[in-house]
Amino acid sequence: MEKLSENALRILQERYLLKGKDGSFQESPEEMFRRVAHAIAKAETKWGGEEESKSWEASFFEMMSNLYFLPNSPTLMNAGTGRGQLSACFVLPVEDSLEGIFETLKQAALVHQNGGGTGFNFSRLRPAGDRLNTYGGFASGPISFIKLYDFATEQVKQGGRRRGANMGILNVNHPDILEFIKLRVNGKPLQNFNLSVGITDDFMEAVLLDKEWDLMHPNSGRAIRTVGARLIWEEILNNAWESGNPGLIFLDTINRSNPIIQLGKIQATNPCGEVPLMDYESCNLGSINLSKFVKEKELDWGLLSETVHKAVRFLDNVIEVNNYPSSNIEQATKGNRKIGLGVMGWAEMLIQLETPYDSEEAEDMAKNIMKFIQEESFLASSKLAEERGNFDNWNKSVYYPDQKMRNATRTSIAPTGTISILANTSSSIEPLFGLAFQRRKVLNGQNLTSINDFFIKKLKEKGLFFQEILDLISIDGSCLKIKELPDKFKSVFKTALEIDPKWHLKHQIAFQQFTENAVSKTVNLPSSAGLEDISEIYKLAWEWKAKGITVFRNDTGREQVLYKGIKE
Ligand code: UDP
16 A cells, blocks of 8 residues: 555545544545445456456555545545445436426535536526516526526535535527626636537527527527627636636537437536536546556556456446436436546646656657547447447447447546545646645645655655755745756746636647547636636637636636745
């Protein structure tokens, strides 16, 4: 078992390890990994004997306790505890009826209670002020129901161990779209939602050609108002500049690679955007810690292949032993059996290979690695299909009839916000945020500070380990101004805000090209960035076929989680 970092231990103790009624720990971190390995390997008994289950249990334990792979938080928290919801990602429908709206709210509360996040597209709701048939009143519209969902999430959060997160989407042709775009700036309390505008290709073309744009009634399909497409675009930019919201989701790009389009179009994603899902579908995630796969400045492809195969099996087993909050969710999830295997520690892998994040070499490497993971997970899932059968809707999917497949999708790049701390590595495919940085108010209101281990290690390797250097990076998390460090060294340790936003996007696209689901990525912008910068990134994201895009402007005085430097 790999030694865990101080921050990892603090998080595990606060939220993951089982506790008795008196607050005493019922398990150690090692026992937690054993509990999870045991619960997930139990699924094996459905197809094999006890022996097989035991041997997979040992294998899963090793993969997690070595920090090669970790499943999403709900699996770590809940597997084998009787609180059986193991997935992080859900999408629920919002029907245009009071009954539908409250039924979905109830299901969302149950999902949040056990650490999952929910995404919704509110576009089926009639606009505010529309006449209601039954009692002759007026509809309150999508915005008011988003606020209601936000308020409910806030209440459920009080009892849970993890913030219930939501994604709220409104399509760009909904009559209430302009109010939706301003929602985050005007609606300060709306803290439990990420907001995204559902964008179509024809809207982007209308923006580029400065055309008029129809806002349509969702029920009749009639245009009830026409505005300039650029007016909407500019409102999006203004608000994204101010608050980071709304982001965009590109619905046509998503549906072009929807593997079971026969079942209908995908309209929404989970909260951080990495999994586009049909109504009632859920998806469980897991991430490979790439920082562990560099041996003697080379990538260990054999170990990576082995880990991908084990991880796919693990994630397919999760679907089997999962407890679902409702029968609709169980049915939809088992019908397609989507899993999302991704990566974390990408920046720390590049550092070990002494490759700058903002280089073509890094971009090529991203493509090679993700292509490899995608191909291996494809093989792993089709092998599982030989053993266990195809997913139920296989004969309606793109794999039919030639390719056996257990899981409709296999890859997804999650933010790995917490599991990367547990694995003591950089999150997801993000560059280092700072060589020294703080995560503020993440642990019961307390801060977590980190100094990057690889930075220290490399300083020592090069004979440059001096207290003065540590003091300097403690102030602003950056080493670029330190004269004593060679340029090549500094180029490898550039941090998120020192990397041109286009390079952030290039990494997102490189990984997206070999990921069936989507990539969660924040394109960090300096506080000096203007509307034009956001416009360019948003347009390029669409052109380069991202499935969604989010920007975040740093140091704008708003509350944020990550701060560079560790001096208060
Ligand atoms: N998520 C959530 N609440 C949170 C963090 C995450 O509901 O506070 C969900 C959300 O769907 C997100 C997914 O978990 O997209 C994966 O997030 P992440 O990779 O950061 O989770 P981790 O497994 O690291 O905790």
